Amino acid sequence: MKRRNFIKFCSKTSALSLLDPLQFQQLYAATSSPKRMLILIELKGGNDGLNTLIPYADNEYFKLRPTLSIKKDKVLKIDKDKGLHPSLTFLHQQSQKKNVAILEGIGYPNPNLSHFRSTDIWETASDSHHFLAEGWLNHLLPKIGDGSELIKGIVFGENSLGPFRGATKDVLVMNNPKQFLRKKTKLETYSISNDINKESLNHILSVENSISHTIEEIRKKTLIEPSKESRLNNFPKHKMTGSLNALMKILASGHYVPIYKISIGGFDTHTQQENNHQRLLKVLDNTYKSLYEGLTQLGLWQKSLIFSYSEFGRRPKENGSKGTDHGTASVHFAMGGEVKGGFYGKAPSLVNLDQEFNLIYNLDFRSVYATIIKDWFKIKNSSFANKWIKQSPKFISSFG
Amino acid sequence: MKILYLFILSTFILSSEVHALSADHARHFQRRVGYHVDSEFQKSLLKMTNKQAVDHVLSRIKTTALNPSRKWVKKLEEIYLLIIKAKRGFLSKEEKKRIPLLAKNIIDMFPKIPKALKRKFNQNLTDPKKLRRSLNMLTNKILSRDLQAWWLEEMILTDSPLTERMTLFWHNHFATSYRKVKVLPWVYKQNIILRRHALGNFKDLLKAISTDAAMLWYLDSNKNVKDAPNENFAREVMELFTLGEGNYSEKDIKEAARAFTGWDFDRLTGKFILRIKKHDTGIKNILGRKGNFHGDQVLDILLKNKKTAIFITSKIWREFISPSPKVDKVNIIADKFYKSGYEIKVLLREIFATDEFYSSFGNLIKSPTDLLIGTLKQFNIDPITLIPYAVASGRLGQELFNPPNVKGWPGGKKWINTATYLTRKDILSRIFRVGQRKSKEKINIMKNPMKMMSSMSAIDMEAWLGENDKSSMLKIILPIKNVNTLKKKKKLLAWTRQLVLDPAYQLR
Secondary structure (H helix, E strand, C coil), X not given: CCHHHHHHHHHHHCCCCCCCHHXXXXXXXXXXXXXXXXXXXXXXXXXXXXXXXXXXXXXXXXXXXXXXXXXXXXXEECCCCCEECCCCHHHHHXXXXXXXXXXXXXXXXXXXXXXHHHHHHHHHXXXXXXXXXXXXXXXXXXXXXXXXXXXXXXXXXXXXXXXXXXXXXXEEEECCHHHHHHCCCCCCCCCCCCCHHHHHHHHHHHHHHHHHXXXXXXXXXXXXXXXXXXXXXXXCCCCXXXXXXXXXXXXXXXCCCCEEEEEECCCCCCCCHHHHHHHHHHHHHHHHHHHHHHHHHCCXXXXXXXXXXXXXXXXXXXXXXXXXXXXXXXXXXXXXXXXXXXXXECCCCCCCCCCCCCCCCCEEHHHHHHHHHHHHXXXXXXXXXXXXXXXXXXXXXXCC | CHHHHHHHHHHHHHHHHCCECCHHHXXXXXXXXXXXXXXXXXXXXXXXXXXXXXXXXXXXXXXXXXXCCCHHHHHHHHHHHHHHHHHHCCCCHHHHHHHHHHHHHHHHCCCCCCHHHHHHHHHCCCCHHHHHHHHHHHHHHHHXXXXXXXXXXXXXXXXXXXXXXXXXXXXXXXXXXXXXXXXXXXXXXXXXXXXXXCCCEHHHHHHHHHCCHHHHHHCCHHHCXXXXXXXXXXXXXXXXXXXXXXXXXXXXXXXXXHHCCCEEECCCCXXXXXXXXXXXXXXXXXXXXXXXXXXXXHHHHHHHCHHHXXXXXXXXXXXXXXXXXXXXXXXXXXXXXXXCCCEHHHHHHHHHHCHHHHCCCCCCECCHHHHHHHHHHHCCCCCCCCHHHHHHHHHCCCCCCCCCCCCCCCCHHHHCCHHHHHHHHHHHHHHCCCCCCCCHHHCCCCCCCCHHHHHHCCCCHHXXXXXXXXXXXXXXXXXXXCCCCCCCCCCHHHHHHHHXXXXXXXXX
């Protein structure tokens, strides 16, 4: 994209305002520290993996999905067996350039079919029968970043800490990012004593400090032009617009935040799946596209890893309401400057199903986390990652 | 001189038991046994010693709710019963006709239900299987909130707030979620049990809860059978209900699970039953004891272990005194609790008699219900419905009847993170909004419940203040000195607003 186009993009997204792209590249290149970023996209409700990556050469697929199967000629083919849902045009184009890691058959043993519980499991990286209080990213927080970061993580668009659960001050949650950045709530910065009899108060003060510092920094460096925010016509207006805007705004202001999380809701397609799923995957595709374009323009693509996931996939056999019920293993994507495109893991069998007639996983999601921890963030002393790294998919190029 | 002063001070503190409570101590006591500082109660407390104050509260404990149960609870229970009958194939013709009638009755109790939801619900009235799914939907979206509001109403109405505190404490201890149990009448019944035993005997409580339908269902007891024992209940009863982590082995769990095999409840009556054929009658080896134990005897073994008393005492300490229990003191109190045969009142009496209790002003973080109910009670706010507050409590991380998992809410400092702290401030700003209020009609409570907060609760601060001055008001609202410098404000409401937005207001 030319500079002129970049500015056009900026004004369209309003996120990047009128700053010079070179400025950012210099800003980020100036230090030798890697300043790597992870952007997580959660697909809430359980995304239907079988209609995301379609095994169009397998007759079993068409038998299981008499009304919901994607017709062969509509599938965006990647190879002679598999192809993407027609909504995923950007991901298809990128996967042909070998820019997308397609992780197949991701799941975990003894799968739980409850949204809440399975989300717990994904967020805490626990075994199916164990309950952990801390999110999987929490033990990494002290090890991620180079000291220059604004805050360790930001969760957009929901009111829960998700994979940071249990963290109190290193992570910021922006339920409504637009409102958040303009928020009038007056926050203070306090000096904190180490009086043990004040441990509860001290905790509150340090949380407030952490928020006020972050917000202050973002506001200070971000050019907020509310009038331009209404001119969002670059990507279709959907639930993600606000989150993506805020994310870009923070990046554009030159701040470094190692981990971002955004989420797309509505994947629980029990009924009338066809149209809904088509729309949802378009949102996902657009989200990847917007992030790719924005990060590339900022010169940050090389420093970025995007990983999208969901608490489970859906049942191979469609139900009686033109939908699919809760399932297990599914397919997920990763993109980024150092991602080696291609297929990882193994597609689950459509014939060998578990007791609930669900897919049997081939790739434990925790081994993907291990790739992120060890190969992307280069953290060596994580006992969790060390445990899972053996089976982990090597989708990060080693010369990064 | 300084030494003499310290001496006088310390003798004063040590002998505080025989003196009447100071005003500060009385307010502190109120905040811990209830939700707010009541000025009438304050007056009577000033005439009492700390022991008398504790006696006063403990002798007035209620074991039932004042708030009558929601009308839909009974009707919903009947529907579930009829659905099971239908499933088993002995539904009479009249009963079959009754299902849609009952369902319609329930729906009609909520005139503001979104039309789409209503339509969806009405489509599925005749097919029992589909009806079950519709009931789940109605439960998740409407009825659960209404049940939460019912409990919040009780917290406000009650003249025994300690009962509600302890009921919630036990709900957190014996965590079950309506999201898994699904049948709200069982959830409601469990709440009644918790309240009945809230300040009774822990042994009775443990046994009542262990055989309660919602708990049996929540911890998969129905799947725990002789040929394939399910360890869920056996594990949680040791780890979370009695001994605490680290005080048992994996082998103990496996053996105990065998003793609990066959524990189930009658789907029609909700009553506990032991399914003899599914019960393992073999010899079990649990915590060093050997015998042909059944579940009830395992509970006795767990209660005989002093670790149980210590575990509960530490938890009570964190609820009523501070986030960091003193081990030696806990052991002494646990010993008395144990010797009393697990009388909860004995435990609380000991807790309220510690020096630590009276020197822990504002060292606990208010839970979401503490914050919301405390605010409503303290400022005499009487909203037309508590649904927005039920929703708010959920947003703040404490959706009643739906703790995050079997471990319950982590509580304490975990209540406040960057997300919930801002939400707390936001909610308080809404309640104490100064200036124009939107009219009531415009807001649909089902669609945007939180918005209703600012429109429905007009606070008359002048009337509230009465003859008091601002400095006494400050002491009532904040448990410790304000952290932010107070600004002069023309309007009393604006002045109060800065108090509730002060970090100190998050404490109790």
